[in-house]
Amino acid sequence: MAIEHSASNPTGGVELCSNGIIQSDHSSNKEKEEEGLNFKSEAKNPDGVEDPGNTHNQTLNDAAANENIDASSEASSDIVHEQRRAMDRLVAAIKKSTAFLPAETDASSKTVSKSDDRRSINVSFNGSQNYIIPWMACCTWQRMEIILNEWFHGDEKALSDISIGAYALKSPERGLFHPQVWEHVLENNSDVEFWHQSALQPPGPPTGPKNFTETDYENRVQYTVRYYQDNQAGDNALLVDQNIYEEPVEFEVANENEKLPVLEERKDVLSPFQQTPQIRKENGHGKKARLGPLDRVIATSLRIHSPYLLNILKSVIEYSSEQPGGDIEGLNGGNFTYPYRDLYHHMDDLHSYKTDATGLRARHSSKFNQKCDEHIDLLVEYLHSRPGIPINDFKAQWERKTPVTTFAAVWLLLKPGTDVYVRETDGTLNTYVVDVVSDSVIGEDGRPSSDKYSVLVWNLVCGGRMIYRRTRSITVNVFDNEREITALPLFPVSFIDKNDGGALKQKLIDRGQQYFKCSKGPCFLQYTGFGLNDGRKSYKRTRVVVEHESMPWFSADIGIENTIPPPPPPTEVSIRVPRCECKDCKLASISQEIYTQVKFSDYTYINPKEKAALSWHQYLLMPSHMFAFVLKDRTYDFIDVEGLSEPSMAEFAIDRLVMESSSKDIIKAIAKTYTDSEQSGRFSADFIHGKGEGQIILLHGPPGTGKTLTAESVAEYTRRPLLSITAADLGHEPDALEKNLLRYFRRASDWDAIVLLDEADVYLEQRSTNDLKRNGIVSVFLRALDYFQGILFLTTNRVGQFDEAFMSRIHLSIGYKKLDSDARGQIWDNLFRKLREDHEHGGPAIDYEYDSKQYVKTSEVMALEWNGREIRNAFQTAVALAVFDSKQKKGTSVPKVTENHLRQVVSMSLAFRKYIKAAHAGMDDSDLAFKRGNREDRFPSTPGK
Template sequence: MPGKGAQNGTNGSHRQDLAPEGSLTSFKNLYQGPQDSNKKWTWLEKEPKDVADAAENEETAQHALITRLQKANDSRKKFEIHSIIIQSPWLKEALAEILQDYPGIHCGLKRLEFEAPFRPFVHRWPQLLAYRARKDLDATTAEHIELLYNVLVEELKDVIKTLEDYVDHGIVTYDHIWVIYQPGDIIYSDSQNGAHGVYKLTSGAYVETRCGKAYKLNVEAIDWNGNSFGRTAEFIRVWEFRGTAPILGLSAFPLSFHPYEAKVRELLISRGKKFEALAGCHYKSYDGFAVTWDREGNEMPYMCTGRIIVDSDSFRRFSHQGNPKKLDIESAADMKYVFGKQAKEERLRLTEDHHLLCLPRVRGYSLKKKQWLLFYLDLIEDIKFNDNAFASLVLPEDQKELILSFAESQAMEQSSFDDMISGKGRGHITLLSGPPGVGKTLTAESVAEHMRCPLFMMSSGDLGTDANSVESKLTNILEMITKWHAVLLLDECDVFLEARSTHDLERNKLVSIFLRVLEYYEGLLFLTTNRIDNIDAAFQSRIHVSLAYPDLTAASRKSIWEGFLKACGGTEGWTERDVAELAEMELNGRQIKNVLKSASLLAARNKEGVSRKCVDMVLGIEKRRPGVAVGF
């Protein structure tokens, strides 16, 4: 076979001596060589001759600590310490106590390394001095602590002196701002749109953003996500500044610097208890600025007044902005949870330390604005209900008694009546029909006020006209208000009630969706319409009570005039004849309210009470307005 051997040559015989790829139980060292023309490293089989021996070896391992030096940027010294390696087990045991709970530090590591600017030692310098002064230390620990102290005091003396000067004078520079922020400190800040609060500092770092340079504080606060309490991660930026700045003028500073620290703690603990009490679902009143979001998700102030629902769980499920973060429950293991149907006091327990760290805002829904918002705790108040709202309703007594019995029975879940299919047909639907301004909407409002429950007003405009989106929105709304035990008012619902036809298939689909979803609604629903004659037959079978509101009589109008006059400041200066004459005018309830509202504004300008003269002036203007008929 000489031809074949000649063909393979030397390379062929060499390949025959090699083991199969990856089969040897061994390893091969390759050494980094120079870069090639493409700036990629080459790798060599032989060790380069210009490489120095390793600096750390058996000899260096004997020392209690190793200091690694680098060329100094300071012209006053040749070298400065780059890092310190702690090798002494006595030092490690001591530092475990000195640096206890300092984030990112674990003194049990075999190789314990600290890099300049040695922030843990700067922040815990008083603890190091106190430990060094102890009389109960064994000789080796005392010697090693003294050794570490001598190394650090030379390196950190300028920083320590700077920190002492800053504290004494209440100022700080941006370059040294990190010295006043010790991880674990309680940080005071009013950065959340003016809402003051305190947070627990976890770490800090200099960062660059699109808006400029800043020192970023990573902090923790106590939050409620709708299901449980826990720690949530937040951050605060202290923007770069020139020269020195007052510590108390920073957007965040340690609470210990606050001149009224004790008072601030007392106020925030009290507010934290309110935060805890508002966990769950609550019907409240609000007046002031809240927080909404722009299209990019940035927070914006938003003026909000009226009734609100505080509900983080529904916020998480139905809001598309600012959803609650996932809370770190494990790090809040000292919180006690008792789940189930126990009383709120047993179910939710926070300590005063937790109350101090509670966020200054809660999540909820504005019934007036129909928006999900963040509400400041300090502006949330209990509702002052109008106890005479239902009594002042101008309706026959038998109708009022019927409406109230249905409402109270539904609210107290006294009725056990159900459909053949469980959960179907358990709601109560009342249809209110009649001309505008006769009290249809006021009836639903009065019922909700009497029952002290929320009133959710919905119109066809809130649902849209697309069949798919209507079903989704309606399902979500009904789920929310069922949870809130709210009264639902679907005002001017003609688009959904009108009889289906063979020509408008899209509107037929809307009506069918509305019928199907309402079948499983378990709450109290009021429907109002001006066109009762054209209701779909399927709706007529689902309506439990239908009340027709006739045009107002003179007696009804007189009662309405008297009610609104009392609301405007009383009937002083008014005679029975004045009210009787006004009652003869063919005005509906809404028109009467608008007239008196205009008259009260006119009276306020003249700094007097609402008089017949003011009312007559407004009525005279209304009579001259084109298209408006005011009858006598």
Template sequence: MDSLTIAPALISVDAPLDGFLDWGAPPPLKNPNMVEEAGLICETVSFDSFYNSSGDRFILPAGQKYKDKQKRGLKSALSVTTHWDREHDFSHTVLDIRSPHMKAALKATVPEYASFNIANKHISIRGGPWCLYHYRQELREYGEKLTKRDYEAGMHVHHLLSYMWETFSNETLNFTIWADDPLGEPALDHKTLWMVYRPGDIVFMREKRLAFSFKEMSRLNNSDWKLFGHHIDFDGSEYGFREINVSIKAYDGYKLLRELNAAPFNRLPESEQQALKKELMARGRRFIGLREKQYLWYDGKCNLWPDSSQTAVKSRIVVDHMAYKTWGSRAPEVFLEDGKTKFGIDAVQEKISEKELMLCSKAVLGYCLKDNRWAVFDIDSISDISFDSEAFGALMFPEEQKKQILSLVRVHEDDRLGFDDFVKGKGRGMVFLLYGDPGTGKTLTAEGISDHCKKPLLRLDASTLGTSVGSVESGLTKTFKLAERWQALVLLDEADIYLEQRKSKNLTHNGLVSVFLRVLEYYQGILFLTTNRINSFDRAFMSRIHLALHYPPLTHHSRRELWYLFLKRASPDSAESLRQAGALDKFANENLNGRQIKNLVRTASALAFSSDSSADGRISQEYIEWALQPMKQFETHMASVFQREQEGDRHRREESAVAEEDQKHELQDDEDDGFQRSDEEEYEEDEEEEDNLEENEPTPMEQHDSSSDQSSDDEDDEDEDSDTPPAKRQRVDY
């Protein structure tokens, strides 16, 4: 179709052309649904919409036929069309509101139509006109005032309400009996639940203890209801509305509204409303308060990305919405509805209302330090951290070393004492190397300093960083950036693989060490490296280390103190009684490291709590010995296994040495035999040659004849071969 061609039904042919054809613009358009005096007849007309035998839908007037069906329907204030499917079963109804007075009333009282263009459109409602019921009070008040100014316009609004009461007569009677009874608790059947959910009202989800603002609802396959709404959420930079939905399963008979999993808040008992309002507002204030990064404790279930199911977690966490959005980009993001932004991050506390506080989300975004994963936390399971102020002081190494560590940490935190490299951004980090046997307190040192400074501790090892150059570089870079953002300490446990001496033939390992050194050069935070061996230490790390601490094997005294320390944490009374009884000296005789002692105390504590006779959790010597027995059996078994392996290795080495010696002897014998055979063969050859010479030796007469003949032949040959050089004519006589 040409761009200037206009459908004839949309052209107003009444426009005078005055003999002039205007080719620059199309003729004025006229809306076929907007006729003169549209909707001014205060009546309701009904139509039926069917499919004919050809599969086309057609509309016939219900009840009586008008001469001009279309024009009559357009001039009526209300028209109701009942739609039937191809099997002639009921499908749905559509209410068309064309009365300008009714449309103006809806625009003024129903928020859904506040921005509706009533001048050029009619209002069409598919299904039950629930909004007329929900805003019946507002429509009544509007109509009463309108009648005083314009009686005819007021009659239109009255007619609209009359249509609503007639349409919902059965539902209204049922609702009045069950839900509006002042002497009983409100209840309702499943089919008419729509009557208690008005757009804009608060709905309380009892199981999740979450409130949202109701928007709309629909039936799923004529069975379950699905409610839609929104609550207030935070995406790291601004607060806005986020969509939420919940289903109400079908049920038989009548059910108390307060027992619904998504209950209308204003239908709950007054006492419960007050308690919930206080709870939800307090949580909303806390949600607003967590807009900045914070270091907290979590004890509950959460969604650890990428797992969809919830996981029970007890861990220190860092709440940081922006970091989640930046570095946890693979995790699901928070999307705010378009056009629903409410407050910026700075103005939220001044502008947010009490109702909006009740609608705040309970989901908090952050990082789980125990699992090294991004997570969505439940705000109700978040609390402040109880820092262990005695952990660092209880470490088993000299006080001078403790002072050194704390001094370096304080210097690093003081910007006035900052020292930069010649290249800006380099050399501002602080690296501690902790080396020694397992279980001597290396990891505990980093944890103790973390608690002493009240800073997060980011833990890394080969399992989190990987062993490829790419994974190590990306993992270290991300962790170091987070540490600088959160002012956290970083612990790289068992860092041997990244500290080992580079070799010319192992290019992959050389790449790991080089990447580690390069990323470390620009790190501006505090890093703890732990290792069990320094014999293969790459010398390039020596200049990067600010303080190296050696952790020697535990002595009898240090083991006894560790027993007392861990027992005191579990049960102070038990620790003191065992010390006075001399049991700690006995346990200190066992050659255990710190980690083993801690595990034994934990096991003994569990045994004490599980015993009926020790419900108070007192740890007796018996429980420690009980916990110690399987460990000693295991160590004995491992020692025997290790001894057998050593003996096996020794036997294999001895057998290998014997085999090598035998092989050497065999080779020597073969060589001697070869020499002996050579001598005998040479002797036999000489004997045989002598025999041959004796057999061929001529007699004196033969020798004389031969000599004469030879002389004659020589003379002849000499004559014949006079040109041959003498050397070539020489003969050898035997």
């Protein structure tokens, strides 16, 4: 293709003919449009605003040789020179593109026809003025790529972006589009904006000071306004321009200076789509940053250029409010977003550096410290001057006799990494550590821009075998005017500790020690207080086993939600080792091999069995509640740690059992042997390991003769929990029975508990050839007994129905005979004595008359032949009558059991017993049991009888 240049071209016309020859003449624009394409450049005035009056046409020949500038134009010679260079590049680009002949196999290419000579598009490069490109030079994307590569010739970043596709194409009418649809989007007279990625990104921070001297940084604040233009989709805003100022608020312009300021405030302004931002280029005092009616400031940030100040901040900030931002944002890049949480939270630390002559300050030179002090003063002055954060007013509110705060100042109280008290639903306070305060709820005008704070806090919980950090979210809803700080859902611990002298803090530390102790393994304790499972059930000196290894919160019968959730993923916060990173401190750290742990790094996954003790702060963070198995209810509940205490055991209750002394001695010996913690010396008579290592004791006899009480007394004597199970706990299907039986036996083994199975004859009746289900139940039970380890008490009053295979598995069998008068008298004495003992252990005060104690031993009462359980029930009923009578009387008299109370009970019992005997055809309980083959009460079942 040949290119002809004309010597002069007064009209500036450019024509590209169909034969590929560039020609120029002096005809009118209209004539040129009939013969070819005009190439137009929309010039801009020095302020960067497009001026249609300066638009003029030029031939490519004149553009390459000389720019024809209107004599009335105010453009400088520099602008003319730059336009000349741009036109030179474009001439070469169009020449190379029109010479491109695509392969015949390229289906996407278009055939350039005669009609294409009159078509063109308007293109701007990275926000430049618009250039008209002939259709034949851009009709395919391959041709357009040639123009781009030539236009950006010598710009390595731009060429790299083009080669990897890191650019954006934008049509004002259609928005962003992909190069693959170039030929479908392109139309005659289309407007296209091209931006490559490097041009879209604002310049990053300097990697480091060029020369760490006092002449590199001026002690001043610089304010920067960055202008963005929105797009039609509402995202991917484009950076248009930025201005630099020395004063805030009204954007007064600062003189450009080669020296970096200590501080630089930046404001980002966003303009609506298709609206050119109103930009003033003047920098200096007394200038205003002009905003359009629809422009808005979308972000304010503070850039700290001073390495002195950054190093001191790095030496005090260890738990940042900002999420990790790499080398550009946050502490590493020295860029802090409004409202500068980290800077406000560490103002006191900066002041301490100035006043503390020891420590870090002592390691720095006097010149370094002088600069630090100057820059710290400048930063503090800047922070105090923010109108939306009147820090002095906030502190004055906090220092009142009754400290208060406004909603706008709450975030200043919640410094990440510090302890706070969180008010639970029941009003109690627990200690947590602040992790993240979500959302910036304060605008620059000081007014809240959100209706709540969302604060992530964490404490320590036992989640099975390990103690780990559990995170939860606390919401502080918006409120008007002022509010007492201690009335907030969470607040710093200092507002309580300084008033009560640390009493609450010490109380929580003591509670944490108890929690940690219980986390080491199953603990047999007693509990007084409320449980949180299925409401607020009340307990009083109730025996419990506290354990978490079985993870009971996953149990189906637990009605508590989110009590111990699984560990959450780590929160994205910046936790770092605070250290100064100046050259001298780095060298000292390396030479002295100083290594410091990240804060709270030892608070995650603590094994309580391997740790003898924790720090006081770790104890402080332990929660208030734990899971415990309530022995009498045989279910788990969520209980308050403060209500736990060592169980008060009746170790001498076994001595009051109404039974033969020889039987007591045997039971004591077996109990002590098989509950001894030193089990290595225990003898096993079975040749199969793990088999026959338990002790199965059968207690049989009439009802109410002390069988259940014997098992309970052994548990008291050995100070072990008694795991009492019934048929309702085990079920009646063989599969369910085996599963439940093994589960309770495993609990007993883990907890060193004594097991009591009342009315065991339900599972151990004789097998038959007709009842396969019964046979399966007996087989399951016999197999489980073979491998049980520990002490198992079985009670029954139907021993005659037992299967013969079970009889061989009994280690000790103790029979109970019907009570005689002496035995009944001893039981009555024990009950009257228990009234006084219960009162001594915290029970209610209840007295009794001497006559009542004598009355129960009369023939009238003895003739009833009550068993032990009936005597207990009668006595309990008499006590209830005494308490009722006491309440009916005015005053605070102590209830007193009288003979009349006992006579009422005897009278009712006598009538009922006569009725039952008549219903059984005159037979008493013993006769009826013998007739049914259950037992023979008249035959001696103890040795020597």
